[in-house]
Amino acid sequence: MAVCARLCGVGPSRGCRRRQQRRGPAETAAADSEPDTDPEEERIEAGAAAVAGAPGGRGAGPQPPPRCSLLELPPELLVEIFASLPGTDLPSLAQVCTKFRRILHTDTIWRRRCREVLHRYRHILGLWQPDIGPYGGLLNVVVDGLFIIGWMYLPPHDPHVDDPMRFKPLFRIHLMERKSATVECMYGHRGPHNGHIQIVKKDEFSTKCNQTDHHRMSGGRQEEFRTWLREEWGRTLEDIFHEHMQELILMKFIYTSQYDNCLTYRRIYLPPSHPDDLIRPGLFKGTYGSHGLEIVMLSFHGKRARGTKITGDPNIPAGQQTVEIDLRHRIQLPDVESLRSFSELSRLVLDVRERLRQEQQQQQSGLEDGEAGGRQSPREPQRGPAQPGAELPAEEVGEAGGAEAAGAQPGQGQPFVLPVGVSSRNEDYPRTCRMCFYGTGLIAGHGFTSPERTPGVFILFDEDRFGFIWLELKSFSLYSRVQATFRNAEAPSPQAFEEMLKNIQSLTS
Incomplete structure (x- = not known):
């Protein structure tokens, strides 16, 4: 539930945390041992019982309409009501009374909010292979706090096979309220900028950068290409020119594809174990x-x-x-x-x-x-x-x-x-x-x-x-x-x- 609350942008109940910080140990212990209903709740319930149980109450003439309170609604109906509220309102609602706080701990509410916040992007979590000519690749899409982030995993520099994998972010989706989200391209050296993700089908999606000028470097394409070679190969262009001369044209293709960050990804699975x-x-x-x-x-x-x-x-x-x-x-x-x-x-x-x-x-x-x-x-x-x-x-x-x-x-x-x-x-x-x-x-x-x-x-x-x-x-x-x-x-x-x-x-x- 804590992870789901983070997706809603509220985290743990912040108002409750501040109130607990003002309490002393004795007050905290007393609060933890308080009954499940507060005095206001008891007064409403007692009043409702008195009206229902008065002599001749229902047959002695016109009666005022009974007072209705949210506290009198069944818990199942309260779950439906609370699940429709904005996530930022839930911490304040939890401070109203013990009954509300207890209902707001229901997993059903938070599972539904997860689905609402992630909405159509929930299908892109997992491993993917980008379509970059013959080169392929490995993309891992994960939830990280208020973001869905696509990490491109790269092998270590040749020939150190025992070194850990390298990885860099290609895109991120900023999760917000009311089924809205902002897609940002993370490629380049000028920080996050506007991007777009299209869900082609359940096991395929594509990305596109809407601000490719953020990928530019002051030295132009030549500096950008040299920087890319240095990051991907750990060597300079002069070092690898003679050894890989036939591949430089195809390398330029993969570089250009990443440069514009306009790629299609197809889902892959890890092999089952026996x-x-x-x-x-x-x-x-x-x-x-x-x-x-x-x-x-x-x-x-x-x-x-x-x-x-x-x-x-x-x-x-x-x-x-x-x-x-x-x-x-x-x-x-x-x-x-x-x-x-x-x-x-x-x-x-x-x-x-x-x-x-x-x-x-x-x-x-x-x-x-x-x-x-x-x-x-x-x-x-x-x-x-x-x-x-x-x-x-x-x-x-x-x-x-x-x-x-x-x-x-x-x-x-x-x-x-x-x-x-x-x-x-x-x-x-x-x-x-x-x-x-x-x-x-x-x-x-x-x-x-x-x-x-x-x-x-x-x-x-x-x-x-x-x-x-x-x-x-x-x-x-x-x-x-x-x-x-x-x-x-x-x-x-x-x-x-x-x-x-x-x-x-x-x-x-």
Whole structure:
């Protein structure tokens, strides 16, 4: 109720607080122990009873009309009356008598006032992905006192994946009385100014700045662009020009979109969690070569895990499934000295891929035989003793079994080192891992041309970090969990989450 009162602009009963400050301890104790009715209330009730109970009262001739008081109305009717009053009047009303004060503590009144104040903007609370070309993004809309604020969450500066997320306000809605609200654009360096929000539908809305001159800087567009690069990349234009020359045109597009703060947002949900998940699903920050850090959503789907890009780049846009992990096929890494050889790692991964191909062929052959000669079940592949690179049955995926299978003691991790020749933006990766699985990663040319899935290795380091070795690219991506807490981001059902994944992927397909 206190939060709802803040939304109404009144907070706790200010008049009552001042009266309590003037009281001494004895007066406060006496006030707390007073009966539920005051003398005026008792006088009215007694008078009403005397009129009703007088001898021959109702049949002795004309009687004056009975006096009517709000105190005589049923509590349910008083709740309806009080809920229609302005929020600024409620603290004064609470000082009238104990009965009014007690009724004004009814949650129904404050829940209704919350709905009235938030009115149509209540649907935009939660997580959203902006439509900024292939780049996407992460917007968190929350209630903060008298405001609804849209915070844009940004990854740390490359390559520090373990650093906390950066965030900045893009817009805010000032909540007021009588279903009115003021929308303000927070972008730029000259403070809040007039903006507009349009609710397209329940899971989509757009923002527009009505005073883009507030985004101007004294040095003109060149200074503004340099400032944006410095804030977003942590580097100057000269530092990144040669390394990112092909992307500068697209970067100007995303800058211009943010510059005018005219964007469309689509709702996203956090992935649901299940007791048998390998680790807790959620959002992670990851390195993507020269593209910097990006945000990925890790979710579990039976015996597979998927990493969906919430932010993207000119090669693989936001919404695409960047990695897929086959939890049925563990990869047992060799000792550290053998692991330093890229050719050895490549042999292990390609061996698992070949086994998968043979299994698929055998299953397809079994299905065809069953169609031709009855209900013959698919043939199961023969499994020999576990060797480095061999996949393990799905029931052996547990943490303790993984450590033992990897040659480490239970409760300890297996030593890990990147093979020679594998590039990494962050050399400060963990030197022990829990277990590894076969997976595939999505690669494509500039503009998402010729996309294909290539084999790789998923490395689970701990509850909050994992990595992926892209075999064809000879590169390593390190992912670290986003530790921020997001409210109003749970999917209403598993089906709604799956539908959300399909929707954001179809936008960039």
